[in-house]
Amino acid sequence: MSHPKSVHPHNAEARLEMLTVINRAIAGAAPVEKPAYPRPQPLSAAEREEQFRDRILDYRAHYTRVPLAELPQAIAASLGRAQRVLVPAGIPADWLPAGLEQLRDEPPLSHAQLDRAEAVVTGCAVAVSETGTICLDHGAEQGRRALSLIPDLHVCVVRENQIVQTVRGAVERLGLAVRAGRPLTWLSGGSATSDIELVRVEGVHGPRALHVIVIAE
Amino acid sequence: MSGLHPKAPFPKAAEASVNQPQLRANLRKVTHTIRAKRAAVVAELPYWEQLRQLGAATKDDSLVNLSDRLLELERNVQARGGQVHWARDAAEAREIVARIALAHGERELIKVKSITSDEIELNQALEEHGIHAIETDLAELIVQLSHDTPSHILVPAIHRNRAEIQALFNAELPGEGGLSDNPQDLAAAARRYLRHKFLTTRMAVSGANFAVAETGTVCVVESEGNGRMCLTLPEVLVSIMGIEKVLDTWEDIAVFMETLPRSSTAERMNPYNSFWSGVTEGDGPQEFHLILLDNGRTHVLADEFGRQTLRCIRCSACLNVCPVYERAGGHAYGSVYPGPIGSILTPQLLGMHDKNANSLPFASSLCGACYEVCPVEINIPQVLIYLRNEGNAHKGPNAESLAMGAARVAMSEGWRWEGALRLARLGQGPLVRQGEISWLPGMLAGWTEVRDLPALPREGFREWWKAREGSRTVDANTQAGPPDIVQDAQNRESPPANVQEGGHPPAGQHGQEGEDHA
Amino acid sequence: MKVDLYLTCVNDAMFPRTGQATVRLLERLGCEVRFNPCQTCCGQMHMNTGYREDALVLARKFVREYEHAEAVVMPSGSCAAMVRELYPQAAQWAGDDELLRGVQALESRIFELSEFLVDRLGVTDVGAYYPHRVTYHPTCHAARMLHVGDRPLQLLRNVRGMTLLELEGAEECCGFGGTFAVKNADVSAAMLADKTRHIQDTGAEACTAGDNSCLLHIGGGLHRLRSGVRTVHLAEILASTEEEVFA
Known part of the structure; x- marks a missing residue:
């Protein structure tokens, strides 16, 4: 996939000079000791779920917690009247409400087609209770990045055992995916800006609504 | 955009801005609001100080191994199908971006807010090649449409109010004209304008908040979703990063994902963080270029003390607590890096011989608020003091340095100092009216513009002390021992409880041994 | 000792x-x-x-x-x-x-x-008497470099006869900063304006602090404004007794 022709011959010269200057600058520098990562008091699973809910609501996103059996109804409720719902290939069939008008990314949809979708349903890789963050690693239950970006409503299903307490915990769980070269998207509430007089406006370019559904275990 | 080079010395630029009511009001509001929010979210983490230390050490570790880290990053980005370019200065970086765009025949590209791209003045350079760069961050779009420059790292258009933005969008955005001044409406207009651009533009340019050497991963943090759009939808992506942004391992990213959002937007986490490693087949841009930019950073690196500036993660917490920034505003700093961090970073990148930039280290009362909030423990006040010395060294002898030298000589011996004080008491005569001085000449005139100065007293402490010493023997005999209040305190457990309430330990060991007046 | x-x-x-x-x-x-x-x-x-x-x-x-x-x-x-x-x-x-x-x-x-x-010395009540309305400005270097915390306030709260008034934005620098006050006179003046306004808003007769260089600056501003509010060093309040009130 690479296009070596666009790397200019000057690049080698710049690279060599920069590395030389850097090596001179850091010559003899003492090695740095990194202190241990601080960890908070661990929360129980119930406390984590409670904290996660609190954070999600604080971001003014929607939050529901249901047993697996009621997931289809919960998804249907979140979707409301949305038509043309994107469903990544790996979403288990028993998650979905009957009669849903599904849009599949096989073969890959064009940007224009994606733009006509009104909602997307995805799973996630891991979630963080302390910050209310949902991490996608764009595996089969989440689909490629564009799917969860372009539609205006994102319904994201989180299994309870995917909720970890800390950012550090999530980073550790994501290590395998990153080392396999997968991209990540972290979502903490919906798209927002405070660029005009520091007034918070929700829903700029990303999905304007985020619905989080936790499967109770 | 002015890039890095201030066009005027700080005091001259600030003279104009302190008297702009709208600017002062906006700045007061934004700085105080974010200040309070930040304090609240930081207080949620009882181990915040440990996170700061870890963040500082993580950055230092990368800096002292920088060449290895960059080579590892290059190797891993290439292994995942990306291309890596090295740029010694702004011009080289600009040329690389332009060349990539021209190779694809692109005349228009979309941009994620990137201070690094502003530092190298990328947009103007692209225009010269006939390539139009569209800023997609709301504030950057406002700044771009009004041919203005950013004034804050996080909220670049904070010097603009809603009425100004309303007029601008009604005039400049195609199809608009009837927008209200409601921020919701204005943001919606930006969404309408940009959505089509996101879906159809084939090339994007971004900065990078972090890069991970071990995995070749680049990270961009943002709020609006314009970042995700630019990083995901185009076919070609070019990311420009300062060489100091590289981290060692994937796990190193964690501490910054905790400290950056809380310090920056004062949120537990900002809405969107994107991470990608080279090219992912079937997902996102299929051509990825990473530009590693020096542009003065290696000079900063070479300075063992000043090197700590390169830890900066561009959170802007120091701006929001700085009393100077709050009153002078970002433009007074004349660089894309304003506020306390700009006061050290700009002159360090340019070198202290730049006569406008070297006024920046003096643009601080050394109150220390910036250091207190810095998530990577950059001791900005000490670096300022360090740079002031460097700056003076470049200036050579002048009235101020001669006065300082004279003061040092007078202060080098007690008897000289006493003599100097006596002389000053005599010499001040013509300036004193009713015990106050309301006008001073030359370098000191700035003081008496808005302040009076009490006249030196006719008799100083030394005269009082000497007179007292004369009759001292009698006094000393009447002082039998400490009063009860102190004896009580000394008989208590050490230290007394009220000391511990203070929150910080005393400076030294204050045991009760050595008390000699039992 | x-x-x-x-x-x-x-x-x-x-x-x-x-x-x-x-x-x-x-x-x-x-x-x-x-x-x-x-x-x-x-x-x-x-x-x-x-x-x-x-x-x-x-x-x-x-x-x-x-x-x-x-x-x-x-x-x-x-x-x-x-x-x-x-x-x-x-x-x-x-x-x-x-x-x-x-x-x-x-x-x-x-x-x-x-x-x-x-x-x-382990003392927070030094037996002082100071019959005035006073506000306290915590100076930057004492607060942020020495971390003296509330020690001066502990001492001031025990002064008899004195009314201690809370200062808005107390922890903000007064704008002195040594030669900053003359090199960046405009910004320093803007900082001082807010500080003197907050001091006057308290209704205090005097502003105290542990550092006379900051008080020189604040006092110079208050005097220029003819505010009628004076500055007094912490030591002078603490040294005052019913027998002899300082300043």
């Missing part, structure tokens, strides 16, 4: 009453106060204005003159911070190991006045 009073150059030149008050107060609390007439200046002005070599001359002088002191008390947070925080750093910049060792040996015996009273 033998205490060396380090008066500081600003007090030496301009505020003899602060020195006198410190002596009275410490003696009242049973200390034997000494004043070394060789003292001049800690070098803070030189250091903070970027004249490190000049400052180092004064730093070496200080360490030489006080290396055997039992306790050095300074009625100034910024001078104590200079010695404890900046001397070691300046010694490292200059590669002066002898100075560094000297400062490190001396550091724990350097006290800002409120630290000395609260931590070393």
